[in-house]
Amino acid sequence: MRRELLSFKQIVYLLILFITGSTIILPVGTEAKQDIWAAVILAIVMTVPMVLVYARILSLFPERNLLEINEQILGKIVGRFINFMFAFYAFTLCALVLDNFGQFINVTAMPETPLAIPMVILCLLALWATKEGLEVIARSGEIYFPIIVFAAAFTFLFLTPNLNIQRLQPPLHQNSEGIVSAALHLFSFPFAETVIFMMIIYSSKKTKAMTKVYLAGLVIGGAIILLSVTSVMAVIGPERYQATYFPAYLAVQTINVGDFLQRVEVVVFLIAIFAGFTKISLCFYAACKGFSNALGCKEYPFLAVPLGLLEFLFAANLFNNTKQMARWASEVYLYFAFPFQVALPLILWIVGEVKQRGRQGSPEVDLHDESQG
Amino acid sequence: MKKSACVLLVIWHLFVLWSMAGCWNFREIRDLAVVIGASFDKKDDQIYLTVEVLNPKGGEQDRGTSGSLGIKPQLFEGSGKTVFEAVRNMISKVGRKLYWSHARVFIVSEDVAKEGIIQIIDWINRDAEVRPQTWILVSKGQAAGDILRTRSKLFDTVSMQIDTLLRSQGNSGKLLAVTVGDFMEEMQKPGVGAVAPTVESMKDEREQIPEVTGSALFREERLVGFLNGEETMYLLFLRNQMKKGTLIAATADHPKANVSLEVFRSHTIKTVRLVDDRPVVDIWIDCLTGIAEISKENDVISERGSQKLTERTNERLQNKITDTIKKVQKEYGTDVFGFGNLIYRERPDIWGTIPKGGWSKVFPTVGTNVNVNIMLRGSAKLSEPTRVGE
Numbered sequence: 215m216r217r218e219l220l221s222f223k224q225i226v227y228l229l230i231l232f233i234t235g236s237t238i239i240l241p242v243g244t245e246a247k248q249d250i251w252a253a254v255i256l257a258i259v260m261t262v263p264m265v266l267v268y269a270r271i272l273s274l275f276p277e278r279n280l281l282e283i284n285e286q287i288l289g290k291i292v293g294r295f296i297n298f299m300f301a302f303y304a305f306t307l308c309a310l311v312l313d314n315f316g317q318f319i320n321v322t323a324m325p326e327t328p329l330a331i332p333m334v335i336l337c338l339l340a341l342w343a344t345k346e347g348l349e350v351i352a353r354s355g356e357i358y359f360p361i362i363v364f365a366a367a368f369t370f371l372f373l374t375p376n377l378n379i380q381r382l383q384p385p386l387h388q389n390s391e392g393i394v395s396a397a398l399h400l401f402s403f404p405f406a407e408t409v410i411f412m413m414i415i416y417s418s419k420k421t422k423a424m425t426k427v428y429l430a431g432l433v434i435g436g437a438i439i440l441l442s443v444t445s446v447m448a449v450i451g452p453e454r455y456q457a458t459y460f461p462a463y464l465a466v467q468t469i470n471v472g473d474f475l476q477r478v479e480v481v482v483f484l485i486a487i488f489a490g491f492t493k494i495s496l497c498f499y500a501a502c503k504g505f506s507n508a509l510g511c512k513e514y515p516f517l518a519v520p521l522g523l524l525e526f527l528f529a530a531n532l533f534n535n536t537k538q539m540a541r542w543a544s545e546v547y548l549y550f551a552f553p554f555q556v557a558l559p560l561i562l563w564i565v566g567e568v569k570q571r572g573r574q575g576s577p578e579v580d581l582h583d584e585s586q587g
Numbered sequence: 588m589k590k591s592a593c594v595l596l597v598i599w600h601l602f603v604l605w606s607m608a609g610c611w612n613f614r615e616i617r618d619l620a621v622v623i624g625a626s627f628d629k630k631d632d633q634i635y636l637t638v639e640v641l642n643p644k645g646g647e648q649d650r651g652t653s654g655s656l657g658i659k660p661q662l663f664e665g666s667g668k669t670v671f672e673a674v675r676n677m678i679s680k681v682g683r684k685l686y687w688s689h690a691r692v693f694i695v696s697e698d699v700a701k702e703g704i705i706q707i708i709d710w711i712n713r714d715a716e717v718r719p720q721t722w723i724l725v726s727k728g729q730a731a732g733d734i735l736r737t738r739s740k741l742f743d744t745v746s747m748q749i750d751t752l753l754r755s756q757g758n759s760g761k762l763l764a765v766t767v768g769d770f771m772e773e774m775q776k777p778g779v780g781a782v783a784p785t786v787e788s789m790k791d792e793r794e795q796i797p798e799v800t801g802s803a804l805f806r807e808e809r810l811v812g813f814l815n816g817e818e819t820m821y822l823l824f825l826r827n828q829m830k831k832g833t834l835i836a837a838t839a840d841h842p843k844a845n846v847s848l849e850v851f852r853s854h855t856i857k858t859v860r861l862v863d864d865r866p867v868v869d870i871w872i873d874c875l876t877g878i879a880e881i882s883k884e885n886d887v888i889s890e891r892g893s894q895k896l897t898e899r900t901n902e903r904l905q906n907k908i909t910d911t912i913k914k915v916q917k918e919y920g921t922d923v924f925g926f927g928n929l930i931y932r933e934r935p936d937i938w939g940t941i942p943k944g945g946w947s948k949v950f951p952t953v954g955t956n957v958n959v960n961i962m963l964r965g966s967a968k969l970s971e972p973t974r975v976g977e
Contacts, residue, residue, distance in 0.1 A: 380932060383933070387935035388935065450772070451776065453771075453772060453776055454771060464719065464768075467718060467719060467720065468768065470720065476720075
């Protein structure tokens with residue numbers, strides 16, 4: 215099977231797009247109220263050790279992604295079962311993100327268009343991208359990234375007159391419970407979701423490069439999230455942040471430069487669609503790879519069409535309304551994602567570490583950092 | 588084969604692009620009824636909605652006074668149990684679906700506001716088409732629909748006049764312009780009461796015209812009272828929203844002689860402290876002004892004169908502001924100045940000792956200490972008071 219090579223830069227871009235993906239439009243970390251910035255920072259700090267574990271697993275087994283590692287160290291039957299679970303997680307995550315976008319477009323822009331239309335279009339696009347392969351997704355990420363950075367910088371610049379620091383006061387007052395709870399939610403969505411990347415990338419050599427890539431993506435993506443949610447909070451205040459489904463949209467609506475530059479909400483769509491498409495196609499790609507591995511197939515693209523159609527049906531029937539979507543995100547998702555984001559990787563790491571050591575003593579570290587992921 | 592397939596594909600794409608461009612919700616502008624302003628009244632449990640709809644067929648021959656586009660607004664009335672029902676019932680009268688994204692003002696009648704404004708403002712905030720940047724006003728003493736029924740002399744529609752007025756409210760200093768979004772935030776925020784400007788229809792040269800003056804004070808979601816234009820000015824000072832305006836100051840020598848001061852810039856700092864377990868708010872107002880008018884022949888420009896003038900103005904302003912605070916504390920009991928929010932933001936420890944929902948009881952007992960510091964910058968074009976020859 216042909217191995218797909220991504221450069222260091224491409225993976226970082228993909229990680230950033232993946233992290234910002236749907237997070238930027240949804241009301242994340244509402245429990246922290248005005249201290250949302252603290253919750254984001256705490257969540258990033260919490261994610262760093264997990265990301266180190268992810269990177270370590272990948273570099274322990276060069277030339278292999280998570281699926282192949284599972285098979286190698288857990289045996290064919292158990293490994294494939296775990297892979298099936300991971301594929302199911304990626305499949306569900308993809309449906310969730312797809313649903314978020316469908317709801318976003320449906321609620322804010324096109325209330326009369328059936329929810330299925332934007333979803334089916336995004337789904338078909340992700341299906342096509344997956345059929346074309348990871349390199350295509352990565353290259354599209356390279357194109358989207360500067361556009362998103364420009365659009366976000368533009369939005370932030372024009373939002374500055376509306377920022378009011380009073381909306382972030384009082385800082386850190388008897389709110390530790392809320393901050394921790396919000397940080398946990400932010401940990402599971404979006405930061406630790408980067409576990410998906412383990413299913414699609416691999417380290418070519420035993421190097422520290424994987425760690426660097428993962429950390430760079432996490433920190434830059436986290437910084438974008440930090441900036442965006444904090445400024446949104448400072449524009450609309452904790453009460454309205456909590457009360458709305460799509461706070462960023464509400465905040466950008468307030469932009470009005472000299473009665474001339476206004477109604478630029480479409481920029482939020484731009485960011486959301488580009489980043490969201492990347493997230494959807496990466497999840498979908500991971501799901502295809504995972505299922506094909508679990509079924510013992512060598513190739514994955516033949517699964518794209520049937521899985522894509524299934525994906526669409528799954529996403530379209532996932533929730534009846536926006537409230538259910540919000541409730542799932544705030545109450546259930548944390549527990550649903552925990553085994554995939556924390557428990558399984560930790561077990562794999564320990565098992566992998568022991569097995570590698572038993573085989574060849576302490577794993578040597580290659581100093582050659584120019585590795586391809 | 589390959590080439591012809593390519594050509595076919597290109598033709599197919601062109602066909603699709605040309606014929607299917609646009610979205611599902613595709614609406615031609617001529618199919619829309621663009622709402623520019625709306626008012627909400629209530630009678631017998633029915634919400635009466637009056638909308639000002641732009642008639643895009645204005646035409647050249649109708650071109651009105653200067654600056655006007657010659658657009659003739661049309662008024663429609665509808666009713667329903669809820670706002671949304673009223674909006675949808677309207678379709679049968681208007682003939683087109685109302686388009687709300689360009690609405691500039693929403694006027695709520697005093698009666699509805701007294702009953703509770705959530706029944707109106709929830710729909711405004713929830714609907715995807717309505718923008719939270721729309722102005723909200725309260726009609727004082729009359730039906731909100733009557734405001735839209737007045738005639739604007741310079742503008743095409745009443746809503747446009749009110750919109751322009753509120754956007755340039757900085758020049759009068761007696762108006763507090765509030766958008767629906769800001770109103771929502773203030774209503775939900777701890778320790779602050781929401782405010783909206785009031786509008787009345789006034790007789791001016793035989794015609795009824797709209798006049799925006801003063802402000803309406805809300806406690807929670809209910810209207811509890813009004814402030815007149817002058818009191819609104821003090822409210823602006825207290826909220827640190829004063830930009831430009833006119834102050835009137837009396838001089839010391841002649842009690843009847845007035846000096847008008849124009850405010851260029853103003854900044855208010857509020858801090859809170861505890862005195863005997865009672866919160867006391869210290870307010871410092873720094874105000875940069877210039878002399879705009881002197882109505883008697885007395886000297887207020889020389890060093891001694893201007894010092895006297897500022898001293899007197901400071902004292903007068905302090906008293907007036909304190910009186911306004913006392914009035915609101917005693918009569919309305921709603922914290923439109925945001926003292927509670929100040930305590931919440933800067934002294935959350937004090938805020939924590941107040942039981943939930945108990946701020947309205949504490950607010951009337953809050954002590955205040957107002958310090959005004961007027962600074963004079965010049966006296967416009969003339970360097971001396973106007974003198975009379977012998």
